């Protein structure tokens with residue numbers, strides 16, 4: 001972990017000049033890629049730790065970290081070593097055969113989570129889909145809900161991924177519109193409203209699916225005690241609690257899982273992003289045998305799920321988390337970040353929400369949009385991304401040092417002046 005921040009180099013331009021490598025790469029992307037993203041005008045070619053370098057040699061502090069997929073920074077030596085060693089041995093078996101990597105990875109991931117079983121997948125959305133299938137099957141086979149009637153309660157403002165079923169439970173028109181017909185079986189209640197949740201539970205409810213902190217929504221924190229209330233309620237109603245910790249988990253909030261902050265143990269952890277160390281897509285559903293035991297051979301699967309390369313990297317990630325160092329780092333650096341951000345409230349920032357090394361900041365809309373703020377930070381050598389209008393999400397890699405957090409705060413002060 002680094003404590004000395006290198007300063008960013010020459011400044012990026014908002015409209016890259018024709019003939020520059022940046023302009024050429026962006027033109028290629030705009031010509032050949034479907035435009036389902038709107039990236040900032042920077043073309044990255046190298047990275048290490050919390051820093052990335054663009055095609056013109058300019059350096060930037062990465063304060064987004066792949067939306068938490070790079071919790072351990074770019075090219076973490078232990079993770080790269082695990083990937084390299086595995087690349088020379090075995091990369092794929094499919095689950096038609098065993099590999100010598102998968103068992104040890106799943107044993108240690110289950111142990112980290114305090115659970116009995118792991119179901120490995122690849123992307124976050126696949127893990128959420130797997131959790132939904134788990135809950136429905138559990139509902140029919142264990143709880144005794146009549147077949148085809150299972151319902152799952154979800155939260156307003158959620159983000160769980162992009163598949164047709166998952167966007168069916170989203171209330172974000174940009175994610176949803178014109179992708180119907182939608183998958184039925186979901187009921188939406190306001191995030192943080194225990195009374196509404198209680199009222200929505202019926203005999204057919206098999207699960208409550210939630211993010212303990214809504215990341216894509218803008219690092220939205222529920223009221224204190226809400227998650228504990230949800231846990232009590234779901235336990236009493238014989239309803240599974242599915243915690244989507246794809247973005248909030250694996251050290252980001254200063255604990256292994258965001259649920260830990262409230263002392264809550266869900267029935268199912270849904271993990272992704274940082275589990276692959278920013279190297280390969282690795283996701284997983286982690287739960288006890290009475291829940292994940294509902295699967296039988298052939299009833300679910302994925303060709304690449306649990307492949308040896310993914311298992312080797314995922315195992316190295318679990319080893320890093322087992323030390324507790326990264327969680328502690330997130331707490332320490334997060335406290336420093338939060339203190340600096342709080343000082344900016346009323347000075348161009350309307351509100352700040354922080355947990356560990358994760359912050360949502362609402363820029364005063366009279367001053368600029370979140371997109372404009374991201375542009376200005378880019379010009380000052382700091383990479384962030386806006387979400388929902390005037391909100392900017394900060395999620396630097398957990399390896400940042402105090403000087404790098406200061407650099408981020410200085411850049412923010414500068415653009416808000």
Ligand SMILES: Cc1ncc(COP(=O)(O)O)c(C=O)c1O
Pocket residue numbers: 067123124125126128159160161162211215216244245246247248272273
């Ligand atoms: C909470 C949450 N769930 C699920 C997903 C989907 O993960 P993926 O993009 O790997 O499919 C994301 C991605 O941002 C997320 O933040």
